[in-house]
Amino acid sequence: MQVYLVGGAVRDQLLGRPIKDKDFVVVGATVADMLAAGFQQVGADFPVFLHPVSREEYALARTERKQGLGYQGFSVHASPDVTLREDLQRRDLTVNAMAIEVKSLTDDTPITGKVVDYYGGLSDIKSKTLRHVSSAFSEDPLRVLRTARFYGRYYDLGFSIADETLLLMRQLVSSGELAHLSSERIWQESSRAMMQVSPQVYWQQLFEIGALTEYFAPLHQVWSHAQYDQIREIVQTALYFAGQMQLNLSQRWALLMASLNTDLFALKPTNLNSDNIESDNTASNDIAADNTVSNNIATAVKGINEIGNSAKVPKAQTQFATLFVQQAQKLSIIDQLRAPEKIDLIQACSAHKAPDKLSQLLVTSHVLKLAIQHRQMMLALGSFHAIGMDDIDQSLKGPAIGEALRQRRIEHLQAQPVL
Numbered sequence: 001m002q003v004y005l006v007g008g009a010v011r012d013q014l015l016g017r018p019i020k021d022k023d024f025v026v027v028g029a030t031v032a033d034m035l036a037a038g039f040q041q042v043g044a045d046f047p048v049f050l051h052p053v054s055r056e057e058y059a060l061a062r063t064e065r066k067q068g069l070g071y072q073g074f075s076v077h078a079s080p081d082v083t084l085r086e087d088l089q090r091r092d093l094t095v096n097a098m099a100i101e102v103k104s105l106t107d108d109t110p111i112t113g114k115v116v117d118y119y120g121g122l123s124d125i126k127s128k129t130l131r132h133v134s135s136a137f138s139e140d141p142l143r144v145l146r147t148a149r150f151y152g153r154y155y156d157l158g159f160s161i162a163d164e165t166l167l168l169m170r171q172l173v174s175s176g177e178l179a180h181l182s183s184e185r186i187w188q189e190s191s192r193a194m195m196q197v198s199p200q201v202y203w204q205q206l207f208e209i210g211a212l213t214e215y216f217a218p219l220h221q222v223w224s225h226a227q228y229d230q231i232r233e234i235v236q237t238a239l240y241f242a243g244q245m246q247l248n249l250s251q252r253w254a255l256l257m258a259s260l261n262t263d264l265f266a267l268k269p270t271n272l273n274s275d276n277i278e279s280d281n282t283a284s285n286d287i288a289a290d291n292t293v294s295n296n297i298a299t300a301v302k303g304i305n306e307i308g309n310s311a312k313v314p315k316a317q318t319q320f321a322t323l324f325v326q327q328a329q330k331l332s333i334i335d336q337l338r339a340p341e342k343i344d345l346i347q348a349c350s351a352h353k354a355p356d357k358l359s360q361l362l363v364t365s366h367v368l369k370l371a372i373q374h375r376q377m378m379l380a381l382g383s384f385h386a387i388g389m390d391d392i393d394q395s396l397k398g399p400a401i402g403e404a405l406r407q408r409r410i411e412h413l414q415a416q417p418v419l
Contacts, residue, residue, distance in 0.1 A: 002027040003058070004084060004099035005108065010115065011095045014125055015157065022108065024058040025087055025099065028080045034058065037105050047078035051105075058105065061087040064136075085118050089134055092143045093150065093165075094121040097133050124162075128154075131162040141177035144169045144211055145189040152193050152201035161205070170209045178214045183312035186215050190311065194252050200239035203256065207232070215311040218303030222259050230375060230418075235259045238371035251364045253317040254324035257307070258368060261300035261325040265372065300325045320357075323349060324364055331365035383413035 009022045026034070031047065039049035039058060047060035062078035063086050084099060091097040098121040102108045115122060119133045130150055137143055147169060151161055161169075172178065193202035206212050212220035223232040238255045247255075258264050301322050308318035330337060330345055337345065345351075351358035392404040 001029045001033065001105075002084070003102050003105055003108075004116065005102055005110070006088070006099045007091070007096050010098045010100055011121070011125070013100075014098075014115070014122070015154070022054075022056050024056065024102070024108070025061050025084065026058055026105070027061045027082070027084050027087070029060060030080055031060070031078075034060070034105075039105075046076065056108075062090075063087070064090050064139075084116065088116075088118055090136060091133055092137060092140070092146055094119045094124045094131050094133055095150075097121055128157060128159045129162050130154075130159055130165060132165045132168060135168075137165070138168050138172055141172050141181055142185060142189070144172050144178065144209070145181075145186070145193075145206070148202045148205040148211075149189055149193040149196070151205055152196050152198050155198045155201045166209065169211075173209050173211045178211060183215065183310060187312045187314075191249060194256075195249055197243045198240060199243050199252055200236040203239070204232075204236055216307050217310070218260055218306055219256070222262065228262060228265075231259055231262060231265050234265055234368075234371045234375050237374050238368050241367050241370055245363075245367065247363065247367065248360070250317050250320035251360055251367075253313070254321040254364050255368060257300070257304050257321040258325055258328065260303040261296055261328070263296045264325070264328050264368065297326055320360075323357075324361055327361065328365055328368070331361055332369055334362070379416050380413055383409050383416065386412055 004025045004027070005022060006025045007023045009019045012019050031041065034049045035041065038052040040052070042048040042050060042057070047062055049058045049060075050056070051058060060078040061082040061084060062076050063082055064076055088097040088099065097117075097119045099116040100113060101111045101116065103111055120131070124131050130147060132143075132147075147161060147165065151159060190202070193199060196202070203212075206216075207220065207223050210220075212223070222228050235256060235258065238258075239252060242252045242255055304318060304321050304325065307313060308315075324331075327345060327348055330341065334342075346358070349358050349361060387405060387408045389401075389405075391408055392401065396404055
């Protein structure tokens with residue numbers, strides 16, 4: 001019998017990252033051997049056992065064969081004659097297919113610390129590449145989401161997905177296999193990705209390969225609309241800020257779902273007060289605008305609920321996101337609201353019962369506003385760099401040069417499309 005530490009623990013040890021969970025593979029053992037050693041079998045049809053003390057998972061070396069649709073359509077073969085090489089070959093990525101031999105079932109001290117690497121994981125860690133182990137990658141559609149999640153997890157280290165692996169991911173999406181994943185697994189992967197330091201990477205990657213159409217259709221529709229490119233970029237930035245500021249899952253989900261209410265990204269301020277004396281024509285325009293805002297909010301709420309149902313999003317996240325898109329415009333101009341509007345906002349947010357919720361909504365609003373401001377200034381920076389000496393009158397001298405550059409840059413910025 002040989003026991004190996006495998007998968008994520010080996011990967012993170014090599015990357016110098018904290019090891020959260022340890023998983024082990026046992027070669028040359030039977031179910032009877034594991035039960036006799038005091039291990040508890042997790043499932044009757046799955047050769048995974050829990051350590052009697054640490055409760056860490058120990059799996060018998062096994063092979064898998066595709067025989068149905070989805071990630072559950074596999075037959076599992078576990079026996080003492082299955083080798084470590086065969087077991088590691090069924091794994092998704094080379095960086096997850098390495099092992100270190102430990103002393104025994106009861107002592108996980110490494111024997112030598114040497115990494116067993118049959119499929120190039122060490123090389124891919126050095127080159128910071130996420131690459132599939134074998135063509136068997138295409139047999140499990142869940143690996144599309146897992147690879148996107150790992151990409152987000154190690155994005156800050158400079159990792160990228162190998163071109164050939166991206167091709168397999170696109171092929172899996174095109175095959176329609178993602179439709180056979182359970183909604184629970186979709187949310188499990190997506191929520192884990194959402195709580196990483198760079199949550200925006202997961203969603204951007206899935207969007208680029210067309211993987212949002214099945215369970216996140218309303219989001220895909222907005223992000224793929226040519227008119228709303230800025231919305232996707234702003235939300236990506238907001239999610240990045242959310243990761244840096246350690247916002248909770250509900251806040252991050254609300255920022256993503258804010259994509260569905262396009263009004264929130266208008267660069268022109270919205271006047272929610274009616275103190276000013278207006279002409280009948282202006283008042284009529286405001287009524288029409290208010291109706292449009294209400295319709296857009298209703299559309300966004302419908303989309304949030306559609307995604308909530310298809311991806312089995314927990315009620316807490318769906319409700320928070322709904323409340324945010326409904327109140328986001330008022331939350332963004334708290335300092336401009338009159339007393340009646342503030343009282344109404346308290347009532348709408350149930351802040352009298354849960355003050356923390358109001359605080360979370362305000363922080364979420366500030367993050368979205370910060371992302372919009374960041375986008376505005378990046379456009380300004382682009383215009384600044386776009387205009388140089390070749391774009392002004394070459395005969396100008398002295399201070400006139402600076403003034404001419406400034407004026408051309410202003411004109412360039414003013415010509416940029418806005419929502």
